[in-house]
Amino acid sequence: MSAPVTPSAEADAPQVFPPTLREVMLRPRWIAMLLLCLVVAGVFAWLGQWQLGRALSTSPVAPGASEQVQPLADVTKPGIALPDPLAGQRVEVSGSYVPDDFIVITSRLNDQTEGYWVSGQLRIADVAQPTSVAVALGFTTSKDQADAAASALNAQATADPTARVDVIGRVIADEGPVVSATKSDPFELSRMSPAALLGRWHDVAGLNVYRAYITAQTPSAGLDAIHSPAVDSGTSVNWLNIFYAAEWAIFAGFAFYLWYRLAKDAWEREVEELTGGGEDGDELPAEA
Known part of the structure; x- marks a missing residue:
């Protein structure tokens, strides 16, 4: 009759399942951070809209x-x-x-x-x-x-x-x-x-x-007249303000990217601590 098999200590240890990136992002801390980023992005979006309105409302001088x-x-x-x-x-x-x-x-x-x-x-x-x-x-x-x-x-x-x-x-x-x-x-x-x-x-x-x-218009003291021709009336679009509006849109997008990057860094650190991936060289689990 064969001897009974004794389970190993590794088999008795509870199995650890690292959290997914989605689970980390849904934690109250990161939800609060997301709300803050929404506020910041909203301010940037308002500034971009204001700059865009300024760009389109600039009226050129009428010809002549x-x-x-x-x-x-x-x-x-x-x-x-x-x-x-x-x-x-x-x-x-x-x-x-x-x-x-x-x-x-x-x-x-x-x-x-x-x-x-x-x-x-x-x-x-x-x-x-x-x-x-x-x-x-x-x-x-x-x-x-x-x-x-x-x-x-x-x-x-x-x-x-x-x-x-x-x-x-x-x-x-x-x-x-x-x-x-x-x-x-x-x-x-x-x-x-x-x-x-x-x-x-x-x-x-x-x-x-x-x-x-x-x-x-009339020079003095024997000087020559200054060449100062009429200025081109230009366009109703102020391209500098449009450039500023695009910058604010980029800043708004960066606020969301910053939240994502910080949450992902926190997730990667937690996974490394639970799995020992940072010490043993194991790969991190795929984002789920």
């Missing part, structure tokens, strides 16, 4: 409207950025030039010809608070002529600082300040930027300043 001269105050206000559809609008404004604030701007292109602009600070008349706008008065290819014109205009303004002038020209958006590329002259300005000019102007306490500037 930019050539109709309008008061500067009706087109833009001090301290705010010039809206894209109004860039290049012809405007008019009256005031007097501030003495000693005629400054040469380098690296200017005038119909593909490189040269210099002479700029001035026009203190606007008939406003409650002191307000100024930068005006580009003319172009020249000669640095010496630009310096001479600035000196002559400074002398003229000093002799009669209250002389009133009427300026007609195109209103252009601020080009933004930039550090001088010339080590010999750290004060050189190569961008037409009212923000940079403000640091060089006089009598600016309590001053309102337009962020846009004007290219004068």
Whole structure:
């Protein structure tokens, strides 16, 4: 008679069944994380929809409207950025030039010809608070002529600082300040930027300043007229805003991917702990 078979310890041990990825994702912790991701994705989706609405609601200027001269105050206000559809609008404004604030701007292109602009600070008349706008008065290819014109205009303004002038020209958006590329002259300005000019102007306490500037239609001090043609009215679609809307959609999708990736990492760690897959090199069970 054969001896009875004794079951091994391994046979007596309870069998461990690792959880599936689906089971891990349905746990309260990961359901709560999913709800949080839904909120974040919803915010991103709303921002994308807002950007898309901005892209499609941008109305171009009607053909020929930019050539109709309008008061500067009706087109833009001090301290705010010039809206894209109004860039290049012809405007008019009256005031007097501030003495000693005629400054040469380098690296200017005038119909593909490189040269210099002479700029001035026009203190606007008939406003409650002191307000100024930068005006580009003319172009020249000669640095010496630009310096001479600035000196002559400074002398003229000093002799009669209250002389009133009427300026007609195109209103252009601020080009933004930039550090001088010339080590010999750290004060050189190569961008037409009212923000940079403000640091060089006089009598600016309590001053309102337009962020846009004007290219004068009629040049001064023997300078050439600045080539400033009419701006293309463009399209009703703002492609930059569409790009931003696409970015928000990507961010919304990434919120869900992040939840999935975190849940899967937690599942893989739990499976390794239960099966010893991380130590013995066993493969993880298929996602179920």
